[in-house]
Amino acid sequence: MKVTIKDVAEKAGVNPSTVSRVINEDPKLSIREETRQRIMDVIRELDYRPNGIARSLRLKSTRTLGMIIPDITNPFFPEVIKGAEGAAAERGFSLILCNTDEEEEKEKAYLELLVEKKVDGFLVATASSYDRTVEFLSEKDYPFVLVNRRSRDATGRYVVVDDVEGARMVVEHLVELGHRRIAHIAGLLFAETGLNRLEGYRAALNNRQVDFDPAYMTEGGFREIDGYRAAQRLLDLPRRPTAIFAANDLVALGALTAAAERGLRVPEDISIVGYNDIPIAEKVTPPLTTIRVPLYDMGYLAGEILTKIILGEEVPEDRVILKPELVVRWSSGQVPG
Amino acid sequence: MKVTIKDVAEKAGVNPSTVSRVINEDPKLSIREETRQRIMDVIRELDYRPNGIARSLRLKSTRTLGMIIPDITNPFFPEVIKGAEGAAAERGFSLILCNTDEEEEKEKAYLELLVEKKVDGFLVATASSYDRTVEFLSEKDYPFVLVNRRSRDATGRYVVVDDVEGARMVVEHLVELGHRRIAHIAGLLFAETGLNRLEGYRAALNNRQVDFDPAYMTEGGFREIDGYRAAQRLLDLPRRPTAIFAANDLVALGALTAAAERGLRVPEDISIVGYNDIPIAEKVTPPLTTIRVPLYDMGYLAGEILTKIILGEEVPEDRVILKPELVVRWSSGQVPG
DNA sequence: TTTGATTGCACAATCGTTTTTATATATAAT
DNA sequence: ATTATATATAAAAACGATTGTGCAATCAAA
Numbered sequence: 217m218k219v220t221i222k223d224v225a226e227k228a229g230v231n232p233s234t235v236s237r238v239i240n241e242d243p244k245l246s247i248r249e250e251t252r253q254r255i256m257d258v259i260r261e262l263d264y265r266p267n268g269i270a271r272s273l274r275l276k277s278t279r280t281l282g283m284i285i286p287d288i289t290n291p292f293f294p295e296v297i298k299g300a301e302g303a304a305a306e307r308g309f310s311l312i313l314c315n316t317d318e319e320e321e322k323e324k325a326y327l328e329l330l331v332e333k334k335v336d337g338f339l340v341a342t343a344s345s346y347d348r349t350v351e352f353l354s355e356k357d358y359p360f361v362l363v364n365r366r367s368r369d370a371t372g373r374y375v376v377v378d379d380v381e382g383a384r385m386v387v388e389h390l391v392e393l394g395h396r397r398i399a400h401i402a403g404l405l406f407a408e409t410g411l412n413r414l415e416g417y418r419a420a421l422n423n424r425q426v427d428f429d430p431a432y433m434t435e436g437g438f439r440e441i442d443g444y445r446a447a448q449r450l451l452d453l454p455r456r457p458t459a460i461f462a463a464n465d466l467v468a469l470g471a472l473t474a475a476a477e478r479g480l481r482v483p484e485d486i487s488i489v490g491y492n493d494i495p496i497a498e499k500v501t502p503p504l505t506t507i508r509v510p511l512y513d514m515g516y517l518a519g520e521i522l523t524k525i526i527l528g529e530e531v532p533e534d535r536v537i538l539k540p541e542l543v544v545r546w547s548s549g550q551v552p553g
Numbered sequence: 554m555k556v557t558i559k560d561v562a563e564k565a566g567v568n569p570s571t572v573s574r575v576i577n578e579d580p581k582l583s584i585r586e587e588t589r590q591r592i593m594d595v596i597r598e599l600d601y602r603p604n605g606i607a608r609s610l611r612l613k614s615t616r617t618l619g620m621i622i623p624d625i626t627n628p629f630f631p632e633v634i635k636g637a638e639g640a641a642a643e644r645g646f647s648l649i650l651c652n653t654d655e656e657e658e659k660e661k662a663y664l665e666l667l668v669e670k671k672v673d674g675f676l677v678a679t680a681s682s683y684d685r686t687v688e689f690l691s692e693k694d695y696p697f698v699l700v701n702r703r704s705r706d707a708t709g710r711y712v713v714v715d716d717v718e719g720a721r722m723v724v725e726h727l728v729e730l731g732h733r734r735i736a737h738i739a740g741l742l743f744a745e746t747g748l749n750r751l752e753g754y755r756a757a758l759n760n761r762q763v764d765f766d767p768a769y770m771t772e773g774g775f776r777e778i779d780g781y782r783a784a785q786r787l788l789d790l791p792r793r794p795t796a797i798f799a800a801n802d803l804v805a806l807g808a809l810t811a812a813a814e815r816g817l818r819v820p821e822d823i824s825i826v827g828y829n830d831i832p833i834a835e836k837v838t839p840p841l842t843t844i845r846v847p848l849y850d851m852g853y854l855a856g857e858i859l860t861k862i863i864l865g866e867e868v869p870e871d872r873v874i875l876k877p878e879l880v881v882r883w884s885s886g887q888v889p890g
Numbered sequence: 891t892t893t894g895a896t897t898g899c900a901c902a903a904t905c906g907t908t909t910t911t912a913t914a915t916a917t918a919a920t
Numbered sequence: 921a922t923t924a925t926a927t928a929t930a931a932a933a934a935c936g937a938t939t940g941t942g943c944a945a946t947c948a949a950a
Contacts, residue, residue, distance in 0.1 A: 220936055231900045236938055246897050268669035269610045270936035273905050278606065280670075288634060289832075294626040301652060310666060312649045315638060329647060332605035333617075469836065495626075499806065501838035557906055568930045573908055583927050607906030610935050 219262045228258040235259075239266065272334065279309050281522060282330035283339040284349070286318045291494040292511065293341065296363060299515025300339055307523040309336070316342055323349060331358070337522045339363055343407050359525045361534070363518045365408050373525075373534035375518040379409050382507040382540035383416025384423070386489050387461055389505070389542055391424040394551035395459040395487065399432035401446040401471065403463035410438075413463055413491065432457050436467060443470025451478055451486075458486060458551045465490035465497045468504055468547070483549030493543055502546035509540050556599045565595040572596075576603065609671065616646050618859060619667035620676040621686070623655045627803070628831040629848065630678065633700060636852025637676055644860040646673070653679055660686060668695070674859045676700055680744040696862045698871070700855045702745050710862075710871035712855040716746050719844040719877035720753025721760070723826050724798055726842070726879060728761040731888035732796040732824065736769035738783040738808065740800035747775075750800055750828065769794050773804060780807025788815055788823075795823060795888045802827035802834045805841055805884070820886030830880055839883035846877050 225232040230251065237245040238255050258264075272278045281304050285293050301311050312335065314326035323342055327349060330338065338360035340349055350367045353360045362374035390398050400417045403410030414433075421428050434449060436442035443462050450457055451474055462468035468490030472482060480486050482502055490497060493508035517536050524531045562569040567588065574582040575592045595601075609615045618641050622630050638648050649672065651663035660679055664686060667675065675690055675697035687704045690697045699711035727735050737754045740747030751770070758765050771786060773779035780799055787794055788811055799805035805827030809819060817823050819839055827834060830845035854873050861868045 218936095221938095222936080232937080233901080233939070234899060237899095240938080242939085246899090248898065251898080265665070265669055267610075267671065267936050269606055269615065269671050270905090271938080273604075273606045273610050273907090273936080274938050276905070288625075289628075289631040291628065291832075294631065297625060298652065310649065310651075310670070312647065314647075315635065328602070332602055333647070334604065334606050495628075496833045496836055499833055499837050555906095558908095559906075569907080570909075570931080571929060577908080579909090583929095585928065588928080604906050607935090608908080610905090610937090611907045611909085613935075 218267075219264050221264070221266065224255065224258050224262060224264050227262065228255045230255060276334075277336055278334050280333070280335045281309050281311050281337050281339055281519070282314065282326075282333070282335040283311050283341065284314045284316060284323060284326060284330075285341045286316055286343075288313070288315045291496065292492055295511035296341065296515035299512040299517075300363070300519035301515075302512075303516045303519030304523060306520075307527065309519075309523050309526075311339075311519075318342075320348070327352060331356075336526045337361075339518055339522060341365070343409070359522060361518045361522045361525075363514060373521055373531075375514050375521070375536040375538065376408075377509040377514065377538040377540050379412035379540075380416035380419060382491065382509065382542075383413040383461070384420040385416075385540065385542045386491070386505070386507050387417050387420035388424060389544065390459045390461065390487060390489065390548060391420065391426060393459075393487065393548060396426055396551070397429070397432065397455065397457040398426070398459045398461060399434070399450045399457035401434055401436045401443055401450070401460060401462045401467050403436065403438045403467070405435055407438075410463060417461055436463060438464055438467065440466045440470040440473075443467030444474050445470070447471035447474035451475065451480065456486070459548070460486065460488045462488065462490050464492050465494045465504060465506055468506070469496070469500060472500065472547075482547050485552055487548040487551075489548050497543075498545060505545045505548035506543050507540045508543045510538050514538060555604075556601050558601070558603065561592065561595050561599060561601050564599065565592045567592065613671075614673055615671050617670070617672045618646050618648050618674050618676055618856070619651065619663075619670070619672040620648050620678065621651045621653060621660060621663060621667075622678045623653055623680070625650070625652045628833065629801075629829055632848035633678065633852035636849040636854075637700070637856035638852075639849075640853045640856030641860060643857075644864065646856075646860050646863075648676075648856075655679070657685070664689060668693075673863045674698075676855055676859060678702070680746065696859060698855045698859045698862075700851060710858055710868075712851050712858070712873040712875065713745075714846045714851065714875040714877050716749035716877075717753035717756060719828065719846065719879075720750040720798070721757045722753075722877065722879045723828070723842070723844050724754050724757035725761060726881065727796045727798065727824060727826065727885060728757065728763060730796075730824065730885060733763055733888070734766070734769065734792065734794040735763070735796045735798060736771070736787045736794035738771055738773045738780055738787070738797060738799045738804050740773065740775045740804070742772055744775075747800060750798075754798055773800065775801055775804065777803045777807040777810075780804030781811050782807070784808035784811035788812060788817065793823070796885070797823065797825045799825065799827050801829050802831045802841060802843055805843070806833070806837060809837065809884075819884050822889055824885040824888075826885050834880075835882060842882045842885035843880050844877045845880045847875050851875060 221232045221235050225235045235255055238252055304311050316323040341363040343365040347368050366374045402414045434446045436446040460471050462471050468488050471488050482488050490504045490506040493506045497504040497506050521531055521534050558569045558572050562572045572592055575589055641648050653660040678700040680702040684705050703711045739751045771783045773783035797808050799808050805825050808825050812819055819825050827841045827843040830843045834841040834843050858868055858871050
């Protein structure tokens, strides 16, 4: 017994088109105040709500954004999502969220789904899948913006944080504390973020005239276990590093565990720093020195840019590089001895 | 230049209806294999994808579920969401997620939105809003299932965990360790979970012949700051409790901070236990003794029930009460002295 | 009183599907 | 050869909105 615009029209004794114009406040509609009231009353009386599907079909616009993220349980993303949602909501858009679990296949499937569902634009926060997604979207000319990553050729729109700058900051902080033997547990080096942090690490060493020692550089991954394993190797080196810069906080946590297993105190015996400032970073013992990235802002800006594009508004900046911030806590200290 | 079913039909030299039937594998369609192939070829050639909106309009079904949650940054929810998404995906449904930030107004707005978007059913994981949501949904006869809560009158479908049992378990665990002065930082008492945990707490005391002391019972909330404030009051009591049962892990974290500020060691000076076993619980120092609830399962079951209802399948159990599990870590210890 | 403009609303086409009903051809049965 | 039955496809009517255009009625100006 769904009530349609026709029912309203009938009961109000007008034509459906008139009801539609009243609802949408068509500026070029001239209508008697009395009729308008009558229509509004009937709408309330019947508790009429327009059918968004029919509306979308006619308007060729769903006022919906599709957002693709790798893993909703990674504490990095919820804040980003909130930001995107906030920006979307401000312009009357809603968000449909797709979790790929880092599986390329799922990503592809979701992409198809979103296309079928006719979302007006895409927010892409996954980085793993060899740019197939980006390729697909540009090819079809669907509006999209990349979140926390760029495309391989750096075309298109994106909102990222300046990872080389962040890495540089935290590593220079270590140098200032007197460290010279600073190791780096790199993330995946085919991910842009991994590469950039490595670059920032090398830049910092270079800036401060500290020699780069390949033995102190180890490729890991972005998970806790990756940090644990890599730290084990590092800590068993004959000339042990006095500080470790981990690719992210999770990796730093793994390193913390490895250090604890060897009876090393942090930061007295060794400093360990992370990246991202996920909520857990300040909870752990010792609280992690890390780099805070503006997660909410990143999501918000991406959402803002995308909705503006869709609405045909001017977008002055569609390639945004956000500045990270150094957060000094307890896990970084003077060089021992 | 979107390609429609009409374009395909034209190019294949058939009627759109035939194309439609081929796509949907209409069983009562008899078609020459040759024609069918021709159509399929054209579909591939034009890279035709059906318009889901038009399809939904016609079919009166969007194959979409709306899920309302209070706070996506609360680590409790992502896992639940994943479960729901998994169940939905298995039956070809997708999920649109709505974050209310615990604001009743936002919840109402999202509800309207989801109705306009014609989702086929609702997953409701918010508890705060005086049942207006549930009322609305039942009144309009929209299919829905409650997640981690029940309606006031316990009608309708739901998937919850046995919170009184969980609370009982963890409190009895404390009693077994010798504690008698066990405080409880309750959650919001107009939320069912808050109420139930309080009930479990009292049941445990009662079972073990420990007197209930109103001074040890304090209403807080579900956030970390609530736990911090409540713990401050509790710890400044003349006869300090030897153990605190917090409404959830976040609250326990706040309590941990308050204890640390007073120089109290956990668990040597005071035991603190949480609820939910969110990922951070095992990372914090000391790792929290807590109650593990099957988050993924909760979401999955809710999603399964809802989609089955929608598809008209039999649902043997639409009121599920899941069993929690005690996880003993380091934050609970022998009573001091 | 006629003309012209403006107001107030209705008509009908359209969006891209699905689905019921109808029609035309081929095959089989009589 | 004729009728009955299957087979293969087409035509047309929804689904529930929006919107350009058109037609009266009202009002102002001449």
